[in-house]
Each structure stands twice: as C-alpha cells, then as structure tokens.
Amino acid sequence: MAISDDVRHVISILEEEGFAALAGELLTEMSLGREVEKEIAAVDDRALDSDRDTVLRRVPIDESDQLRTAMDFLRFRLVLPVRAFAEAERIAGQIAGKGGTRIRFVDPEQRQESEPLSRRDIGDASLADELDAFLERLPEMTSPPIVRDS
C-alpha cells in the first residue's frame, strides 16, 4: 500500500533520531493497513451478539487519514506507556509513604539495571504530555510539496 509523503517523512525522522525499531514498526503498520474485524455470516440464527464469528483483515488506510493514524500509533507507543509508568511511581510512593518511589527493572539473575524508563523526576510525565499535545497539532502542520520547474 502506498504510504503518504508526510508519513514517510515522520518515519525517516524517527529513524534518524534513534527510534529505528519504532520507525520500522510504523512502516510495517502503515504498509499492512488498518486492522478491521469482518463478520462471517452466522450459520446459527440463534447465535448471541457475543458469538459473532469474525475474521481480522487489513484494509488500506486512506492517504488523507494516514498521518493521523501514524500519530495515534506514536501516542500508543510513547505517550501512554510513559504516563502509566509515572503513575505507577506515584502509587509506589503513596504505598511507601513518600511522594514517589523510583521503579527500576533489573535482570533477575545478574541484577543489572535495564535502561531506565524514566530519567525525569519520579512520577513526572510532563514530557509525554508535551509530546501528546504536539502529536495532536502535527497533522495541521503540513503543506503541499514544492514542485519546481526544470
């Protein structure tokens, strides 16, 4: 499926800024298309709504909708996990009787710490909020490509 120029641009920026795995995943998602659930005709008319027999299919994403879809993807993969992690640290602090508690992930055998999910203050999701606001605005920050006569 053809990927729009603006989405290709976002993918290349992601790759150049050190988000190569995410760039690859976004490219795959956009290439495969949007996942939709399609109902298969029921053999048994008495089947309940919850018994609907369905298959999952991929359908092309309209070019005009691709940038918004890409922004939703980035929100799911970057913004929401960081917000969730920050809330987890604030809860840990409440339970421990403090303002916040740093949560780390360590290798269970070697005890080495993984790359931190956050280097900000404990429970701080402000950068995720900033990114979220920017992702909301980005689809409006496009312009027609400049075509130069040769």
Added chain:
Amino acid sequence: MALTTTAETELRNILRSFRAAHGGAVAPTSEGKALEVWVLMKLAHTVHQTLSANWQVTLRRGDGSLLPVGSNFDLPSQRSKIQPSSPTAPGYVLLEHRRHADRRLELRGSLQWMGRSGAKHEIDVSVLPAQIGEAIRNNGGGYPHGLPIAAVECKDKGGFGPLDETRQTLARMYDLVLVTQPISSWSCRVFETATYTYWGRKSSRYVSFFKKGTFGIVRAGQFQSGASTLASHYSIGHYPGIYDNARVIRRLEASFRRTVATISDF
C-alpha cells in the same frame, strides 16, 4: 502533503528530549513493561486505598524485608522464577490481612509458574500466597506450582486481540490448575516443592477453580468479538482500551478487591 520545516524541527527536538528522558520506554527490550508495572501498582493501590481497614500493603525487597525509605523499587526486567532470598533480588508487593496472619499475598511481575506438564508459564502480573513465596525464596529459589490467585496478561499493542490470544491464556491456566492433585492426600490450589508447603483447597472442576480468583487480559487495543464467549465461560476477564478508558481498569480493580476480600474461601 509534507511536514513544514517548523513541524520537522519541533518533532526532532521533542524526540531528542524524549529519548534522553525515557530511552528505556522505547527500547524494544522494554516493550510492555510500563503497562505491566502500571497494572501491578493499580492492583496494589486499590487494596491500599479501599481495603486498608483490613489489609496492609507494603513494598518488599527480594529478601522479604520492607523497602527502606528512599530506596528504588526493583522489579524483574524479564521472566523469572522466584530468586533465592537476597536484598538485591527483584521485589514485590506484600498484601497482609491485619488480623488473620495466615492471609498474606505476594503480588509479583513477570513470574514464571510451573505447569503440570513441566512447562514454565510467565504471567505478567500474578498473585501467590506469601507462605509459598517465602518457602521458595528461603530454600534456594524456584517456581510456584498451581493456579495463581490472580493472573493478568498485559498486551500493550493496538488492533484486535485475536481469539488465539485468549486460547493461549486458557491453555496456560489448564496446565497450571491442579485438578489432579500432586499428592493424592492433598487438597490444594498452590504448592512448592522445596518444603512441600501447600495452600488453598482443590475445586472439583476446572471452571470452579477459575471462578475463584482474578484472571484477565488487559489490552491497549480491543478484542476480537468471538474471544469474549470463550473468555467469559472460563472467567477470564477482557479489559480492552486499558489506557484510554478509566472504567476498564476500575473493573479489573473491583474484581481483584473481590478476590482479596474472599481469600478465606480459597
């Protein structure tokens, strides 16, 4: 259409800041960890907030000691058995009934349980009796056997969770549940093999076992329609749109509170 120069510059700047601050959140090896720890802490929090008259909730280190004030709370970065007792081993959340000393539960992340087949099953968030956790920890580490008190799978992907995802969870539960008891004279739900400590009572049928407890799959995305029929028959809760819909996590919390409040019936 193309991104404007302003948009490109702003996107690059914010991505650089984001990578510097939250590099671990975008590393492929960390996928899903934020969701797991969030669910784990939300379950701890609901007991801490709502059942505090009867239950005390504390953060614990890998040797079972109380997490010292100002210390980091370490959780496993990958699937793992219960490690031998050590203050540097991954920690957990301890839920203790204030009057009944035998009602104590460990809430753990990425713990592997041993199935009847001998296969190990990682569960993103699970709850086991503290007596079992202590016996394992204090005897060189190992795997709990049996059906967890709570088991939650965390899927941070969008799209639809297919029917096969629910089948996998159910297959795991079937391999764990002790419909056939490890020792014929026992009647238990969970046990360990270092000291042969066992806990809980046997149920007569699979579905009866599964009805007691909190079992679920939380997803950032949705579920394929037919999956709910299978899930509800075996008491596996489906929790779609977990990040975006506050009612969904509240439903999981309510299920867990019911499980904790009725633990003496297990």
